[in-house]
Amino acid sequence: MRYSPNTRLRCLSLSFATVVLGLASASGGTVDFSKEILPILSENCFHCHGPDAKGRKGDLRLDTRAGALLKNKEGAAAIVPGNPGASTLIERICTTDKDDLMPPVKSNRKLSPKERDLLKVWIEQGATWGTHWAFVPLQKPPISESHSGNPIDIFVRERLAKEGLTPQPQAPRRTLLRRLTLDLTGLPPTAEEVANFDADTASDAIERTVDRLLASPRFGERMAWDWLDAARYADSNGYQGDNERTMWPWRDWVVNAFNRNLPYDQFTTWQIAGDLLPKASQEQVLATGFLRNHAINGEGGRIAEENRVDYAMDMAETTGTVWLGLTFLCCRCHDHKYDPLTQSDYYRFYGFFNQTPVNGGGGDPHTAPNLWLPQGDEKDRLEKTKDEIKKAEQAVGSAWKASVDKRVEWIEAGPEVDAKDGDAGKKATELAAALRVEEAKWNAAQRKVVQEAWATRDESFKKVYDVLEEKRKHFRGIESALTRVMVMGDMPKPRDTFVLNRGLYNEPGEKVLPGVPESLAGTTQGLPGNRLGLAKWLSAPENPLMARVTVNRFWQMLFGIGLVKTPEDFGVQAEMPVQKDVLDWLAAEFCANGWNVKALLKTIVTSETYLQSSHVPPGMAERDPENRLLARGPRFRMPAWMIRDQALASSGLMSGKIGGKPVRPYQPSGVWEEATFGNKKYVQDTGESLYRRSLYTFWRRIVGPTMFFDSGNRTNCSVKPLRTNTPLHALSTLNDTTFVEAGRVLAQYALQTAKPNPEDRLRSVYQRVLARPPSLDEVRLWSAGLERHLARFSADPAEAERLLAVGESQRDGALSVPEHAAYTAVCVSILNLDEALTKE
Secondary structure (H helix, E strand, O other): OOOOHHHHHHHHOOOHHHHHHHHHHHOOOOOOHHHHHHHHHHHHOHHHHOOOOOOOOOOOOOOOHHHHHOEOOOOOEOOOOOOHHHEHHHHHHHOOOOOOOOOOHHHOOOOOHHHHHHHHHHHHOOOOOOOOHHHOOOOOOOOOOOOOOOHHHHHHHHHHHHHOOOOOOEOOHHHHHHHHHHHHHOOOOOHHHHHHHHHOOOOOHHHHHHHHHHHOHHHHHHHHHHHHHHOOOOOEOOOOOOOEOOOHHHHHHHHHHHHOOOOHHHHHHHHHHHHHOOOOOHHHHHHHHHHHHOOOOOOOOOOHHHHHHHHHHHHHHHHHHHHHOOOHHHHOOOOOOOOOOOHHHHHHHHHOOOOOOOOOOOOOOOOOOEEEOOOOOHHHHHHHHHHHHHHHHHHHHHHHHHOHHHHHHHHHHOOOOOOOOHHHHHHHHHHHHHHOOOHHHOOHHHHHHHHHHHHOOOHHHHHHHHHHHHHHHHHHHHHHOOOEEEOOOOOOOOOOEEEEHHHOOOOEEEEEOOOOOHHHOOOOOOOOOOHHHHHHHHOOOOOOHHHHHHHHHHHHHHHOOOOOOOOOOOOOOOOOOOOHHHHHHHHHHHHHOOOOHHHHHHHHHOOHHHHEOOOOOOOHHHHOOOOOOOOOOOOEEOOHHHHHHHHHHHHOOOOOOOOOOOEOOOOOOOHHHHHOOOOOOOOOOOHHHHHOOHHHEOOOOOOOOOOOOOOOOOOOOOOOOOOOOOHHHHHHHHHOHHHHHHHHHHHHHHHHHOOOOHHHHHHHHHHHHHOOOOOHHHHHHHHHHHHHHHHHHHHOHHHHHHHHOOOOOOOOOOOOHHHHHHHHHHHHHHHOOHHHHEEO
């Protein structure tokens, strides 16, 4: 469409020289395509003029330079470099005609005056194109030789100086100890650790503390939680049947891998393709359980092939989210609306996982392939039974030879074939068929049917044959009870992969081969066209996404928000990182340093940026409410699992056991029954199992543990934390059995170990929960509360007894009931302080 002179005049009459000078100055002289232009085009234009060929309007493509510069039939182009007046893009975004305005009014998208002016300046400067920042190859940003220290601090402080902000001083030492201990182990520091840190005045005290925490076996447990959310780990299959599964050995592998600092590229390869490695070990095969953590549909009437396709899609999409930070789900049915991902790309990527022999049937909650992992004495029992079977087989062989003359007569006589229907008739037919074959040529099934028949004729043979069958039955019983984990495997003959129309399993289209997205491929030459090739490509230098995405999630774990706010989406709709140099430097260093997770975390947590006080001075909250500029230390509410673990640890209740079968701690009655129409009944554990770390809690997929109110649902991959704070959560942390019992045991500890005065007892509790002593004002406040509680419980001993009866752990009967109850009430309140629920 051609535009009137008035429209053109309006577009060009906007004090253009002033705009160019002002914006060019603001952007450092030249408008940055990736940082300033691409977000505008992506948000406002790509939906109709982007990568999705089927949804593209007007044959105009603005996500590529060639498409934007292409002339239409009338000889006009959306962008004419150096000439905004001749660029139809500028005409359409400036017109006053609502029918011609872009973006369309009905799209609910609208360009601001600043964005329109920025597009004009960019075109005036030559419309230099570029690549989305996340797809640019990794390279360490340069650091001026005049700077020294942790590169994180250098980049952060340069940016703060530009913003006119001053970083906060280092947080108090005890605050740092609690922050570090919670971040790296998920637990609060012990009173002994606090005392040791107080006494350590050496300049490297923090660094040595970090080394100690990274070496703790609790480190792997802390790191595993986030990985389990990403891996959609659960202890049941989901859907209406929600049968139990045994995947906890894989969960324990994750803990162990983090603890021994398995390089992240190997951590990746083993989980995607450990079974395809040369001479793959049991551990490497076990690691592939990552991909099998998807839900399994066992509902009657469900089409098995549709299930199978869904499972392979889930594997592909989870891999795309976890290691690439790309929203592959958007490409099931069409080309991506924003990112350079086509529907063909999706199904090529899906093709890596489409080779699984899983058939989609839901009858077995542990669908093959499986890895058998004997636990405890199971392996010894199996070996013993195998030996017994060998001896029984030898006895059968001897008896079989001894009866050869009788058998020859029997066979020559021609055993009668019972013509009856059913199993008897079937066996008789099989026997007749077997006897027509020479004994030397019998297969296992034929030998079995003949020996079974002969055992009914020869009493001496029957005795030894029955012993053998009994031993075999016993072996099958042990084997069926063994721990087995679903793992990956590929079919001997590759399965063809097709682009599925609208994502429907029964509407195949174009045939494709397994492969990575063409726009990101780099060089895949020499890599096998299977999951192992995919894993090697993910960690290859040509793929800049894996390192950036991974570093961002680790940063998110420590600071509460990633350097990129959307850890699940590094596509063109994602923001340009406020501290991009920090992300790129850490990602490049991560790769160069052998994908060393512990070294990466140490670099971050020993930076002055991390060690800052979380204090928010006047005006800073308005300037930077989410702390994206990093002018202060992290402060955010801890996740529910960490809050629970803190209560168990600070009270002394927590079990130190690592790994093993999932446990079933306290839970309100009827929850499972309500969600499963009474088909699943929750049976609470007793003893030590009640006090295991949250990581080991049984996770029913359709109704997760009630105490974890802000975790991923474990049905889909989840890499972004859910942080909430509602009155319902307070009802849990104030009244849940675990928290009340923890308060009771914590109060008992204070009464038994501290001097018999409120100040010392409160100091004892504060040290264990908050890693600091209470102030005088706090002592006065709590002392007054103690007096009120003591008066109440003294007047109503029955109420005190009820409070002290909460939980299964034994109470010291020598303690005063009213006093113990009063301190319990105070301890529960301290566990619910904002400071206790928050990582400062």
